[in-house]
Amino acid sequence: MNGPQGENADRGSVAVVQSVDRALTVLEILAAQGEAGVTEVAAELGVHKSTAFRLVAALESRGFVEQLTDRGKYRLGFGVVRLAGAAAAQLDIAREGRPICEALAADLEETVNIAILDGDRAVNVSQVRGPAALSTHNWVGQGTPLYATSSGKVLLAHAPDPVRKDLLSREMQRFTAATITDPEALRQCLDRIVEQGWGCTVEEYEVGLNALAAPVRGADGDVIAALSVSGPAFRMDPEDFPRLARRVVSAADELSRKLGFFGQLR
Numbered sequence: 141m142n143g144p145q146g147e148n149a150d151r152g153s154v155a156v157v158q159s160v161d162r163a164l165t166v167l168e169i170l171a172a173q174g175e176a177g178v179t180e181v182a183a184e185l186g187v188h189k190s191t192a193f194r195l196v197a198a199l200e201s202r203g204f205v206e207q208l209t210d211r212g213k214y215r216l217g218f219g220v221v222r223l224a225g226a227a228a229a230q231l232d233i234a235r236e237g238r239p240i241c242e243a244l245a246a247d248l249e250e251t252v253n254i255a256i257l258d259g260d261r262a263v264n265v266s267q268v269r270g271p272a273a274l275s276t277h278n279w280v281g282q283g284t285p286l287y288a289t290s291s292g293k294v295l296l297a298h299a300p301d302p303v304r305k306d307l308l309s310r311e312m313q314r315f316t317a318a319t320i321t322d323p324e325a326l327r328q329c330l331d332r333i334v335e336q337g338w339g340c341t342v343e344e345y346e347v348g349l350n351a352l353a354a355p356v357r358g359a360d361g362d363v364i365a366a367l368s369v370s371g372p373a374f375r376m377d378p379e380d381f382p383r384l385a386r387r388v389v390s391a392a393d394e395l396s397r398k399l400g401f402f403g404q405l406r
Contacts, residue, residue: 162187163195167216170205175215233356233365234266236398241367244391245270248384250371254356254395255291256364257299258283260307262292265365287312287326288319288345290353291366297333298355298363304330318343338385342378350376352384354392359400367392 162185169176169184176184182192196214199205203219233254241252249270255262261283286292286299286307296304312321320326333339340352353368369388370376376384 159195162191163199166192166195166199167204170214170216175208175213177213181214232399233395237266237356237365237367237395238268240391240395240398241266241268244268244367244369244387248369248371248387250369250376253291253368253370255284255289255295255353255366255368257286257295257303260286260303262286262289262295262366264291270371284345285313285315287321288315288341289368290339290341290351290370291368293330293333293339293341294353294355294366294368295363297330297339315345316343316347320344336385338389340378340381340385343373348373350378352376352381352388354385354389355396356392356399357396357401361401364399365395367395 165185166181169181173180178189178193178196181196182189185192185195196205200207200214200217203217205214205219206217207214233256237254241254245252245268251270252268253264254266255264257263262285263283264280267280284292286296296307308323308327312319312323312326314321320329329339338352338354340350342350345351349370350373351368351370353366355363356365356367358364367388369384
């Protein structure tokens with residue numbers, strides 16, 4: 141874009157990036173010093189006190205910093221702890237799940253993934269390819285639609301009601317002729333997943349690709365991830381799903397126990 145409007149947009153983008161960078165620097169300052177006042181933060185950033193105050197106030201509104209009322213200084217808030225806990229949980233799932241995924245991939249000779257819920261997507265945090273796997277696609281770090289993948293369906297089936305209702309109220313993109321885009325049909329599918337303890341897709345996200353997944357629970361019993369196996373349709377026939385499901389569910393339950401869940405699995 142050329143002209144004044146384009147120049148204004150560019151300047152606006154630079155300002156946003158600068159503000160984000162400064163906000164992150166504020167967090168680093170508080171992490172290093174333990175606590176600091178607006179004057180100290182402004183000096184560290186090399187900005188006016190009013191700018192520092194706006195940054196700190198924005199971070200405080202999101203719970204990333206909190207004010208020590210008796211001293212007028214700030215320290216890191218529990219919002220940072222929440223993010224750190226989420227990151228640690230993902231690392232725990234990937235680390236603890238690795239040997240289980242390796243054993244399952246070797247047993248079933250197909251690709252095994254672990255995915256977590258991230259907004260309206262399923263994001264893969266670990267992947268192990270089996271010896272017979274044809275695809276070299278690496279799904280780690282990639283988000284996939286909740287309604288069209290086996291992991292996504294499992295996560296959606298156990299997601300809080302607002303998450304389910306929000307997705308079911310939206311128009312869903314069709315990826316293949318088999319993609320479920322009808323809200324009522326998807327709702328019935330999710331109910332079956334909860335009842336039977338596993339979910340599947342038959343060429344719903346990619347033509348020629350089938351998959352099956354089971355829920356992984358955290359120490360409190362909530363479903364925090366999905367463990368899946370995927371492979372070409374000519375090898376993973378739907379008739380074999382019940383047999384494969386027993387093995388996948390067993391592996392997911394094993395991971396749940398490693399993550400501290402010792403309650404009733406079904």
